[in-house]
Amino acid sequence: MITFRYEVKDQAGLHARPACLLAREAKKYQSSIIIQRGEREANALQLMELMNLSVNCGEEITVRIEGEDEKAAGEGMRRFFEEVM
DSSP, X not given: OEEEXXXXXXXXXXXXXXXXXXXXXXXXXXXXXXXXXXTXXXXXXXXXXXXXXXXXXXXXXXXXXXXXXHHHHHHHHHHHHHHHO
């Protein structure tokens, strides 16, 4: 399992556009990708779950990745967050 934290820098937080891009990125991998904010979690493949996390700019999320391609998924997701969020 790979876990990392990320502070959201996008002024609008995790709104519709980046949530859609995040789900699209997550679909590239076989591993399970879970985004957590506080006690709430969302499957990265589920757009509405991601948006319901209500992540704002400056808030920290935890990304948990587990599966057969978790190393590649971890690298891809870190790159995604740095470039998009």
